[in-house]
Amino acid sequence: MTIGIEKLTVYAGRLRLDIPDLVAARDALDAAYVQTQLMCEQRSVYPPFEDAVTLAVNAAKAILTPEDLESIALLIVGTESAVDCGKPVSTWVHRLCGLKANCRNFEVKHACYGTTGALKMASAWLATQNDPTKKALIINSDLSRKFLNTPYEPTGGGCAVAMLVSQTPEILEFDLNRVGYWTSEISDTFRPTSKTEIFNGQISLYSYLDALDGAYQHYEKTIGSVDYDAAFKKHIYHAPFPGMPLQAHRNQLSGLGLSKKAAIANFEQKVSDSLVFAKRIGMAYGGSTFLNLLSLLNTAEDLQAGDEISIFAYGSGCQGEFYSGTIGENAIAQVRSLNLENTLAARHLLTVEDYENLELLREQSIDAQTWQREHPLIDKVYAAAYDGQELLVLESVQDYQRSYQWS
Template identity: 50%
Template sequence: MAHHRPRVGIERITAYPCTLSLDMKLLAEARDHDPRHPLEELWVSERSLNPTWEDPVTMAVNAALQIVRPEDRQDIELVIVGTESSVDFGKPISTYVQRYCGLTANCRNFETKHACYGGTGGLMMAAHWVASGAAPGKKALVVCTDQSRVHLGQPWEYVLGAAATAMLVSAQPDVLELDLDTCGYWTQEIFDTYRPTSTKEVGHADTSLYGYLDALEGAYDHFVARSGMVDYDAEFARHIYHVPFGGMTFRAHRALLRRGPHEMSLREARAHFERKSKQALRFNSRFGGTYTSATFIAMLGLIDADPELRAGDKVSIFSYGSGSCAEFYRATVGERAREQVASQHVGAGLDRRMPLTIDEYEALERQRAAYIDQSDYEVDQSGLRGLYERAYAGKGRLVLDAVRGYQREYRLS
C-alpha cells in the first residue's frame, strides 16, 4: 500500500433494517412458485419493507442518527447520499440528513446517482476529500438509501427490498482503511436495470447478468494494472461483492477464480467461496435487494459473521451499478471493526421487524404506489396492527406525516 496519503476510511458504519418484513417462502407459495427458488438459487429468505410513513428520506436519517454522536456535529462538513430512489428530482435527500442530524450549516451536501454504485461513488469522493487535507480534522457522512418499486406478481419480486446504511468517513479508519491509490474502475453505457419514471423500475435479466460480470472483470483488470497484484487468493483474506441477490456473488467469485493460476472444479470453487465470501451474505439474505447499500450490508455481515477475520486483514470489495459503472478496491480491517459493528445490533434489528401477511404486503405496496406524484396527501399512521405505537412513538425516528403542495412534512417521532 502506498504511504504518501494519510490514513482514511470508515470510522463507523450501520444499517437501518426497517420495521416490516416479508418471508420469501410465503411469497413463493402465494405465487404458485417453487419456494426453493428464492431460498436455494437466489439466496434470499426475507425482505425489508416500509410502512407508508417511511421512505428513502426517513431511512437515510434514521440510519445516520444511529452513528452521529453529539460531538460529531461540528466535525461533519460533507454529507453525500447515494440513492436511485430519491423522492424529488431536484431537492436532495442530503438536506434532510443535514437538518435532522443537527449538523452545522457549514456543510457541503449533495446526492449521487448511479444505480447501485451511487453509494460507493459517494464513499470514494468523501474519502478523497478527507485525504486531501482540505478541511483538516473534519469528517464526511455518507448515506445510502433505497427502496424498490412495486412489482406485484413479477419475476423480480423475489429480489426487492429496502434499507439504508450510514458511514462516518474520517482519518480514523476504525472499521476499514481504504487504499485509494489502487482502486480499479470500469464503465460502459448499457440498459440493464433503470428507473425511467417516478413509478417504473425496469430490468433485463440477461443484460444485467452479463453487464455485472463484464464490469467485474474490467474493474478487476484495472485494479491489477494499478496495484501490480499477482495472486488474488493470497492477497485477500476475504472477498465482498455487490449483492443484487446472494446467488450472484458466487457467480462473481467463480469468474475471478477462473482468472487465477489454478483451475478449480465447481465443487472446489464452491468450497472456496464458502470459506472466503459467503459469510458476507448474513444480512443481505434477510434485507432483500438494497441497491446502493448492498456492498455495505455485506461488509457489515462479513465483519459480524466471520470469527476468523482479524484486524490488519485485507479484503477486496466490488461495487456495481447498472448503466453501468463498477469499482474494485482494497481495504484493511480496522482495529475496532468487530466491536463497532457488534454495537449496531443489525441482526437484532432484523429480528424486531413485524412479518407481514401476503395480503398486508400487497395492500401496503398498492397504497405506496398511489401516493407517488400526488401533490397533497395525509399519511395514515394507524393500522398495521399498531406498528406506529410499538416501533415509532417516542423513539425519535423520522416519519412522514403529510405532503402539502408537494412539500414533504417530516418530524422526529
C-alpha cells in the same frame, strides 16, 4: 495520512416479510430456485410513511455523536429513490440530523454504484484537508418499487447505510490508488419514472460480470499482478440478490483450475459470511457492499484487524469498481456492539396480504401532491412497529411539501 470508514451502520425498517410465505402465495415462484439461486430468506417492507429521507436520517442518527456533528463538513446521499427531482435528500438529512451550517451537501445518482463513488469523492476531499478532525457523512438510501407478481419479487426490499469517513478509519482503511474501474453504457436495470423499476435480468447479469472482469484487470494494471485467492482474506461483491456473489466469485476463480465443488467451498469460506444480512433485508442498492461489510464483520469468526479484503461495487448503466481495504482495529467490536441481528429479528412480521396492500398504498403515495398518514392498515403497522420508537416518519404532504415528525 490514513483515510477510510470510521463508523458504519444500517437501518432496515421495522417491517419484514418471510420469503417462504411469499413463495407459498405465488404459483409462479419456484421454492428451490428462490432458496438456492436467489438465496432470499426475508425482505424489509416499508409503509408509505417511510421514504429515502426517513431511511437516511434513521440510519445516520444511530451513529452520530455531538462531536461528529461539529466535525462533518461534507454530506453526500446516494439514492435512486429520491422524493424530489430538484431538492436533494441531503438537505433534509442535514437539518434533521442537526449538522452545522458550514457543510457542503448534495445528492448523487448512479444506480447501485453511486454511493461508492460518493465514498471515493469524500476520501479524495479528506486527503486535501489539513485539519485532521474534518469528517464526511456518506449515506445510501433506497427502497424497491412495487414488484408484485413478478419473477424478481423475492429480491425486493431496501435500507439505508450510513458511514462516517475520516482520517481515523476504525472500520476499514483503503488506499485511493489501489483501485480499478470500468464503465460501459447499457440499459440493464433502470428507473424511467419514480414509480417504475425495469429489470433486464440476463443483460444485467452479463454486464455485471463484464464490469467485474474489466475493473479487476484495471486493478492489476494499476498495482501489478495479484494472487486473487491468496491476497485477500475475504471478498465482498455487490449483491443485487444474495445469489449473485456466488456467480461472481466463481467467475473470479475460473482461472485457478478449481473444480465446481472446490469453488463453492472457497465461496463458503471467503464470501458467504458477507451475505447474512442481505438474505434478510433484500436489495440494498448502492448500500450493498457496505451492508455486506457489516455482515462480514458481524459474522466471520476468522477475521481480524489488519486483514486485507477485496470489494467489488457495480451499478447498472453501468459502472464497476474493484478496490481493496484493510480491516480496522475496532471494526469487529464496533459492528457487533450494534446488535444488528437482534434489530433485524425485531422487525414486525407481515402477512402476505398486508405486505401486498402496503406496497399498493406506497405506490399511490409516490409523487402525490397531497397525502395524509391516514388508513386503517397504516395505523395498524404504525402502532405495532413504529409508535414510541423515536424514528423519523413522513407525517403528510401538502402541495408537494413534505412534513416529517418523530414516532
